[in-house]
Amino acid sequence: MLILTDEEIARWLEQHSIQANPYSRNYHLFGGGYQQRPIPESGSRVAFSESLIRAEAGFSSALLHFTDWSGYRPEDMAAICAIRAEQGEQRWLIEAPGHLFVRDQADELIRMFGLAMEFGWTAYLYFETELTYLAWEGELLDEWRIAPGQRGFSVPPDETP
Numbered sequence: 337m338l339i340l341t342d343e344e345i346a347r348w349l350e351q352h353s354i355q356a357n358p359y360s361r362n363y364h365l366f367g368g369g370y371q372q373r374p375i376p377e378s379g380s381r382v383a384f385s386e387s388l389i390r391a392e393a394g395f396s397s398a399l400l401h402f403t404d405w406s407g408y409r410p411e412d413m414a415a416i417c418a419i420r421a422e423q424g425e426q427r428w429l430i431e432a433p434g435h436l437f438v439r440d441q442a443d444e445l446i447r448m449f450g451l452a453m454e455f456g457w458t459a460y461l462y463f464e465t466e467l468t469y470l471a472w473e474g475e476l477l478d479e480w481r482i483a484p485g486q487r488g489f490s491v492p493p494d495e496t497p
Contacts, residue, residue, distance in 0.1 A: 337444055339425045340434030345401055348436065352464045357403075358480050359470050372478050375453050375471065382450030388461075388469065388477075389446050395463045400435040400448055404458035407473070412455040419448060453477075 340348065349356050376384050392398075405413070416429060425432070437445040445461075449471070452459040456474030470478040 337423055337441055337448075338436040339420060339423060339427070339432045340399070340436055341432045342434070344432075345399065345434040348399055348434075349462065352462075354462050354464070354466075354468065357460065358468060359478055369481050370479065372476055375475055375477050381453040381474070382446065385450035385453060386446045389442055389449065392463050392465055392467060395465045396439055397464050398437050398445055399460075399462040400437065400445060400452070401460045401462070402429060402433045402435075402452065402457060403460060404473070405429070405455070407456055409455075412451075412457075415451060415455075416448070419444075419451075 346356060375381060389398075402416075413429070420429075420435075435445075435448060449459065449461055453471050453474050457471070458473055459471050461469040461471070466481060468480045472478065
């Protein structure tokens with residue numbers, strides 16, 4: 337796992353033609369799909385994380401970007417900091433909120449994404465396989481998938497008369 341700053345996150349997303357923060361920008365996908373579903377109740381969230389990540393077996397890299405942990409408890413932050421410290425990371429999460437994983441680090445990705453949902457944090461999970469998840473404060477999961485052969489997002493048409 338590599339720990340990334342906001343600038344490094346932006347560079348990785350650009351290199352992979354992935355739109356950052358699709359929800360906040362009100363983007364729709366070219367030929368793809370969007371769905372929202374509830375995140376399972378506490379206790380099964382790591383298993384839920386595992387099912388999502390194992391279903392994307394063809395990924396070579398994935399970026400987990402924590403965007404909000406406003407309701408965190410100190411013990412939650414300590415757990416994330418301990419995982420980051422295993423990689424020699426000493427910066428605060430706010431300084432480097434990105435976590436880049438390769439396929440053979442899927443177990444670590446499952447653990448981190450599951451903890452984000454368990455703690456009620458908000459995080460984007462971007463796969464270079466044209467899939468993006470947004471876990472909302474442990475309650476909802478948004479999914480954007482780009483159709484094969486399509487790259488990028490389009491701005492919704494202006495509906496003004």
